[in-house]
Amino acid sequence: MSIIAIIVALAATAVSAISAYLAGESVLIWQISLEIAIVGYVTYFIRERRFFIELFSRKTTRYGLNAIIMSLFAFGILIVANLIASRHDLKKDLTKNKLHTLSDQSIKVLRGLPGEVKLKAFISPMQMAEFEKILDKYTYYTKNLKKEYIDVDKDPLAVQKYNIKQVGTIIIESEARTSRVENLLGPDDPKLEEKITNAIIQVAKGDKKKLYYVSGHGEKLLTDTGKEGYSEMREQLEGGRYKVEELILVEKGVVPADADILMIAGPKSDFFAPELKAIEAYLARGGKCLMMLEPTSSPTLKNLLAKYGAIFNAKKTVVELNPLQQLAGGNPLTPIVTSYNKESEITREAKQISLFPIATPIEKVEPTPAGLKVVTLFSTSAKSFESDLKENQVKPNPKLDRKGPLSLAVSVMGKGTAKVEDNKLIPGAKAEDNKPIPGAKVEENQEPEFRLVVVGDSDFASNSGRRFGINGDIFQNILSWLAHEEDLISIRPRPQDTSEFEITETRMRVINLASIVFAPMFMFISGLGVWAARRKK
Secondary structure, three states: HHHHHHHHHHHHHHHHHHHHHOOOHHHHHHHHHHHHHHHHHHHHHHOOOHHHHHHHHOOHHHHHHHHHHHHHHHHHOOOOOOOHHHHHHOOOOOOOOOOOOOOOHHHHHHHHHOOOOEEEEEEEEHHHHHHHHHHHHHOOOOOEEEEEEEEEEHHHHHHHOOOOOHHHHHHEEEEOEEEEEEOOOOHHOOOOOHHHHHHHHHHHOOOOEEEEOOOOOOOOOOOOOOOOOHHHHHHHHHHOEEEEEEEOOHHHHOOOHHHHHHHHOOOOOOOOOHHHHHHHHHHHHHOOEEEEEEOOOOHHHHHHHHOOOOOEEEEEEEEEHHHHEEEEEEEEEEEEEEEOOOOOOOOOOOOOEEEEEOOOOOEEEEOOOOOOEEEEEEEOOOOEEEEOOOOOOOOOOOOOEEEOOOOOEEEEEEOOOOOOOOOOOOOOOOHOOOOOOOOOOOOOOOOOOOEEEEEEEOHHHHOOOOOOOOHHHHHHHHHHHHOOOOOHOOOOOOOOOOOOOOOHHHHHHHHHHHHHHHHHHHHHHHHHHHHHHHOHH
């Protein structure tokens, strides 16, 4: 009877499972089979109850059941984790240079897309896999980005419509604008993410901003490809949100009306009075200006900056005596900055270190002039000093020199003095050169808002300096804040071929401790061990 019951139960179980899988809608079949199976199992256990009582009283059975229960419990956890992962797509990039993850800026741009953006990749069938790998990283973060792959051999009309001249071209378009990405080198292109993200920004944000770069006072050269030049900075700006044009103020006499940002980088010679008036008039019209100064910059800028709540003293430099915040090699004239103002939009997301070689302090006036908002952006350590700039000077005078922390940059925001109807601010200038700057966000008969950032160093944005830490990000974040594009403030794409070691203050402390304490201690203990071993012999 027991054998018949278990055979019937197993057969009914098989019939119930198969019928439920093949014909789940026929509820009657698998339910009846399941009920027969249950009756069979119950009958078998009742008939063989003495056997099971004896079986479960054994220690080996209890241990085996315990192992089975724990295994089932672990299996259940895996099932639950798998269900959660299937509902919530979680990814973790463990590669050294985050090759499979977009930068903070790209993610921020994608999540902030106001409407639908179409991305069309004109490729050959052989490129499908690699382009899917690239573009899937973008569509992962937003539903507003729609991708489409177009076979250049099968759709010649689309190739002609979009004037495709090279296989691998990506067209990015919205309802109002279109942009294209060409000359892609595939997944190995070191600027791949930068190119695609900039094209998406251009479509989402609109026309590029006009940036005028002041020259004629010994400023950094935009064409200089050397370490101190700005050629890489210009290339990055023009490949992104800006059109860069040189401006000789002494010839022009006025900042052009289409200037979204005015940049002054490392001037050495004096500014003439008309030039200073032109800068002041530009800010009065709601202009946006970035000044990157040096200890050797002209003192003629001191009075101008004082009007806007910023202190600049020519011939003063920072001497950093904190060995943890000096450039590798112990150069006290090259401070490493780790202290950022988390209240400022420019430096709120700054977490890594930055470098400012031979910098001059830029601090805010106390008390702040009425109507201005002056904010310190980042500072040196408490072991730094403000000292006179002298050749090869590395030792400040603690009794005479002002002690840190010293501010290296400030941002200024306030209302200008030029109203919309005011066209007489600059005598002899054209009417359009006196009107408020485009994008100044000013209503009729209201004063436009101006923005100014002053940094006590210009080398941090040079070809060599911009690659260190987050120097390049700080520079770009300043421009984004000046341009009223705060949503672009973040950490930007890194070239995929870089393999740099990101140094934080904690890591510097570990390196310092290991080299000064642990290494000598290890050598000393090893020496004692060798001496003791020889003594025993």
